[in-house]
Amino acid sequence: MNNVQLTKNRHSLIMHLIKNWRTGKAWEFFNQLRANMLARTEHYVQILSICDDAHYIKFLIDEMRENQHIVGKVNLQCYKYFTQQLLIECFDVEDVKQIISNQLEIDGYTGKEKAHKVLNLFKLTRMENWEETIKKKRIYKLKNITSQLNGSKALQYFQLFYNNRKLNKYNLTIIMRSLCSADLCLELLEKLKYYEDIIETDSIFYIPYVESLMLEGRKEEAREFVYNKLPELGIEVDEQLTKYLNFKEHALLHRRKQLLTRLRAAGREKDAVLVYEVMLDSGVQPINFKQQNMYDSMWNEFKHERNVDYSDAPRNLNILERGYGNKRNDEKSLLHKILDKFN
Numbered sequence: 001m002n003n004v005q006l007t008k009n010r011h012s013l014i015m016h017l018i019k020n021w022r023t024g025k026a027w028e029f030f031n032q033l034r035a036n037m038l039a040r041t042e043h044y045v046q047i048l049s050i051c052d053d054a055h056y057i058k059f060l061i062d063e064m065r066e067n068q069h070i071v072g073k074v075n076l077q078c079y080k081y082f083t084q085q086l087l088i089e090c091f092d093v094e095d096v097k098q099i100i101s102n103q104l105e106i107d108g109y110t111g112k113e114k115a116h117k118v119l120n121l122f123k124l125t126r127m128e129n130w131e132e133t134i135k136k137k138r139i140y141k142l143k144n145i146t147s148q149l150n151g152s153k154a155l156q157y158f159q160l161f162y163n164n165r166k167l168n169k170y171n172l173t174i175i176m177r178s179l180c181s182a183d184l185c186l187e188l189l190e191k192l193k194y195y196e197d198i199i200e201t202d203s204i205f206y207i208p209y210v211e212s213l214m215l216e217g218r219k220e221e222a223r224e225f226v227y228n229k230l231p232e233l234g235i236e237v238d239e240q241l242t243k244y245l246n247f248k249e250h251a252l253l254h255r256r257k258q259l260l261t262r263l264r265a266a267g268r269e270k271d272a273v274l275v276y277e278v279m280l281d282s283g284v285q286p287i288n289f290k291q292q293n294m295y296d297s298m299w300n301e302f303k304h305e306r307n308v309d310y311s312d313a314p315r316n317l318n319i320l321e322r323g324y325g326n327k328r329n330d331e332k333s334l335l336h337k338i339l340d341k342f343n
Contacts, residue, residue, distance in 0.1 A: 007040050014046045021147050023050050024266075034063075041072035048081040052141050052153060054089050057082045061103070074107050076117065083121050088138050090164035097122060138166070142174040149266040154178035158188075167192075169205045180259060180268075180275060182212035182221075203230065203241040210244050215256055216275070217282035219245075257287060 010033060017026035030047045033039040044064055051057050061078055064071045079100055086096045100121060104114045138161075145153050154175045161167045172192075176185045185208055206225075213222035222245055230237050247255075256279065263272035280286065 007042070010038070011040075011042045011046065014043060018046065018050055021144070023144060024148055026050065037067070037070055039071060041075060041078075044071065045075065045077045045081070048078055050144060051081070051085065052145060052157075054082065054085045054091075057085055065106070076120070079103065079117070079121055084137060087134050088141060089160055090166055093122070135168075139171055139174065142171050146174050146178040149178055149180060149262050149268060151178050151180070151268065151271070169202065173205055173208060176208035179208070180212065180263060180271065181278075182209055182216055182218065183278075185209040185212055203235055203238050206230065206235075207241055207244065210241060214244055214247060214252060215259060216278045217284035253287070256284070260287075 010029075014026050014030060017023070017029065026047065030039065030043060033043055041064065044060060048057055048060060051060070061074055061082065064074050064078070082103070083096060083100055086099065087093070091099075097118060101114060101118055104117055109117060142154065142157060145157065158167075158172070158175045161171060176188060179185055179188070189206075189209065210222050210226060213219070213225070226237055226241060226245060260272050260276060263269075263275065276287075
């Protein structure tokens, strides 16, 4: 197989991984190509389409320039994704035009040719509802981050949107889903209740919090919140929220396994342990991972730490006391550290 065909095959593989939301694998494969000096312009273009950091896009474009003799030239698609990411990150349109204009000059575009390319890149901003299009692109980026349960990146976007007053119930709901913790969701909600002018609140907005409570086995807290707390806040509870209170136990078990699987796959090993600890403390029966080899080590860790006998279901679930010294409470400071930057 010749080099041209190999390059095309690599390009097809990256496209396939991205289309199937396996962006982590796409990045892994792309980085292998970079390490072996096999990445070409078309590979960079594909990966730039899923890059969620304007600074890193700039880094990759500079890398292409440094290795132009191997990679190939920076093309218009690279600038397109750079422009979109800058707009997604709330940069002012005129500032973005200046940034892109400077980048084009570096690649030898001047005069009318440069002006024409800038004009083409900013067709989007001349559309009547271009800001709505950018909102949709922000939500798409967040969904991609949440599909990987990348909590730290989601919180970075939260800070970005918060500072630029771009928060709304849709992107904030997506961000909360990536936290995978009812306590963290509640802290976020408590912080934001003082900024009601920034976000809308209705029952949909509280779905991630209620869902997390149910998965953690805190059913009474979930019902109390939905049927008592929300009406006190003047929020009408609808079916989209209450359905989360009616999950059957087998459905909850499946979702709990899925959540822990995804956390571990995302490299959030510590978070998986903390979430599982909350489940056990709340009365959830130990989850039998014996038929899933990837979980054997995790299950054994908990069996050793808590001296759990799986054959004996009734047991003391509060071996680790809630309150000072609980690992969970140490972790709760994570969100405060980020939120404190807003004051």
